[in-house]
Amino acid sequence: MSALLLELNLRRNLTTRLIHTGQHQIEEMSDIFFEELNLPTPDECFQVQSTGRDDFITGLARRLRRSFTNMRPELVLVVGDVNSTVAAAMAAFTMGIPIAHVEAGLRSFDRQMPEEINRIVTDAFSELLFVSEPSGAENLLSEGFAPSRIHFVGNTLIDTLLRFQAAAGQSPILSQLGLGPRSYVLVTLHRPSNVDSASKLAQLMDMLGRLGELVPVIFPVHPRTMQQIRLLGISTRNLILTRPMGYIPFLRLMSDAHLVITDSGGIQEETTYLKVPCYTMRENTERPITISMGSNTLVGVDPERVLSIVSDALLVSRRDNDIPEHWDGHAAKRIVDIIEQRFLE
Numbered sequence: 001m002s003a004l005l006l007e008l009n010l011r012r013n014l015t016t017r018l019i020h021t022g023q024h025q026i027e028e029m030s031d032i033f034f035e036e037l038n039l040p041t042p043d044e045c046f047q048v049q050s051t052g053r054d055d056f057i058t059g060l061a062r063r064l065r066r067s068f069t070n071m072r073p074e075l076v077l078v079v080g081d082v083n084s085t086v087a088a089a090m091a092a093f094t095m096g097i098p099i100a101h102v103e104a105g106l107r108s109f110d111r112q113m114p115e116e117i118n119r120i121v122t123d124a125f126s127e128l129l130f131v132s133e134p135s136g137a138e139n140l141l142s143e144g145f146a147p148s149r150i151h152f153v154g155n156t157l158i159d160t161l162l163r164f165q166a167a168a169g170q171s172p173i174l175s176q177l178g179l180g181p182r183s184y185v186l187v188t189l190h191r192p193s194n195v196d197s198a199s200k201l202a203q204l205m206d207m208l209g210r211l212g213e214l215v216p217v218i219f220p221v222h223p224r225t226m227q228q229i230r231l232l233g234i235s236t237r238n239l240i241l242t243r244p245m246g247y248i249p250f251l252r253l254m255s256d257a258h259l260v261i262t263d264s265g266g267i268q269e270e271t272t273y274l275k276v277p278c279y280t281m282r283e284n285t286e287r288p289i290t291i292s293m294g295s296n297t298l299v300g301v302d303p304e305r306v307l308s309i310v311s312d313a314l315l316v317s318r319r320d321n322d323i324p325e326h327w328d329g330h331a332a333k334r335i336v337d338i339i340e341q342r343f344l345e
Contacts, residue, residue: 001079002037003159003332004102009040011336013344017071021060021084022046032246037160053114057087064091074343075100078122079156081115081265081286086122093125102156102335104129105136106265106286115265119286128342130335132156132269133289133324153334154326157266158273161251162329168251177218177240179256182318184216185310186257188264194281194301195225202234207303208261212238215314218253220245259313261306268296275321279310294321 008016020042033039046063050056060083068076068091076092078085079102092099101122108116123129129145131137132155140150174180187208195201208217220242221229229236245253254260254270259277262268268287271278272295279299290296299306326334 001156002033002039003156003163004077004079004335005039006163007332007336011340014336014340017043017073019043019064019067019088020045021064021087022048036246036248037164053083057083057090060084060087061091061094064088065095068092068095068097073097075128075339077102077339078126079103081106081118081122083114083118086118089122089125098128099126100128100130100335100339101126102130103132103136105131105138105140105150106133107135107139108284108286110284116286128338130338132326132331133287135288151334151338152326153338154328154331155269155324156331156335157269158327159329159332160247161270161273164248164251165255168248168255171249171252173245173249173252174256177242179216179218181256182258184218184257185211185314186253186260187217187219188260188262188267189219189281190222190225191263191282194263195222195228198228198232198234200301201225201228202232203303205229205234205236205239207307209235209238211307211310214311215258216240218242218257220250258318259310261310269327271295272321273323273327275318277313277318279306279313281306289324293324294319 005016005018008014018040022045044067046060048056048059048063050059064087075098076088077100078088089099104123104126106119110116123140127149129140129150131150131152137150137152141147189195194204208219211217218240222244254276255274257276259279260267260271261279261281263281265287268278268280268285268290272290272293275295278296280296281299281301283300285291285298299309
């Protein structure tokens with residue numbers, strides 16, 4: 001969203017209102033990004049209380065409808081596949097407000113993933129479908145969407161990466177952690193299938209601990225996962241655990257890692273641009289361009305298989321890979337140009 005807001009605010013003929021839905025209420029996963037990425041103060045901030053995914057989506061959609069009634073937007077712009085994305089799309093659709101979806105068309109073809117349902121529903125509601133990679137357009141066309149609704153614009157995540165790459169290069173995070181470039185493995189895990197089960201989490205931490213005997217392993221841990229590790233007394237031997245990080249130090253860590261282990265979609269994309277080998281602990285990915293470019297490898301979720309593949313990868317140098325088309329820092333400009341053409345013509 002950072003790159004889009006920057007570009008929107010450059011256009012004098014467009015008025016933008018930002019709503020912070022409060023899906024992440026932890027400072028390290030919310031407020032710090034507004035500070036580091038120079039995001040404007042939101043026009044509204046929500047704190048929707050819920051007991052689960054469905055309650056959050058319905059409660060947020062209800063709250064957004066009230067905001068949309070007051071604001072009367074001509075377009076609602078949503079990004080990605082989180083619960084806030086589909087809630088905003090639902091609210092706008094029921095009010096007859098056009099919707100633009102950034103990162104449209106991505107498909108893992110695994111409907112057990114809540115994000116996959118969010119993607120499908122949001123695309124169905126959206127009038128403008130902004131695609132980050134060719135598979136997105138192919139998926140939408142195969143699902144019967146009119147070509148006129150689909151726009152291949154590139155990846156706004158890479159816009160932001162390029163904007164802050166120099167600042168990340170000045171981050172002291174490596175020296176703070178006692179690390180040298182390309183001397184460590186960076187790990188991020190957050191999917192419920194990997195970290196919510198006590199037995200699964202214990203197996204993964206054991207695997208990472210054994211990997212830590214070979215190379216330093218840095219793992220910024222979500223507070224909910226850290227709480228479970230402590231509650232269950234799971235061993236964290238040979239691991240460097242940290243709290244969640246801001247974007248700039250994390251970008252530095254990612255850029256200089258020997259390799260990255262993750263279950264995140266966005267990190268698959270960022271490592272592709274950075275040409276850092278990525279090993280994704282999932283059985284599928286909605287970002288197949290990262291596979292075809294040669295930067296990303298799906299390793300599944302079996303700890304022994306992951307350890308075997310990653311241990312072998314430590315013995316080879318970084319491999320080169322191509323950069324996908326339109327991942328060039330200008331995706332947000334393409335998006336806003338299309339919005340201007342559509343609503344100001």
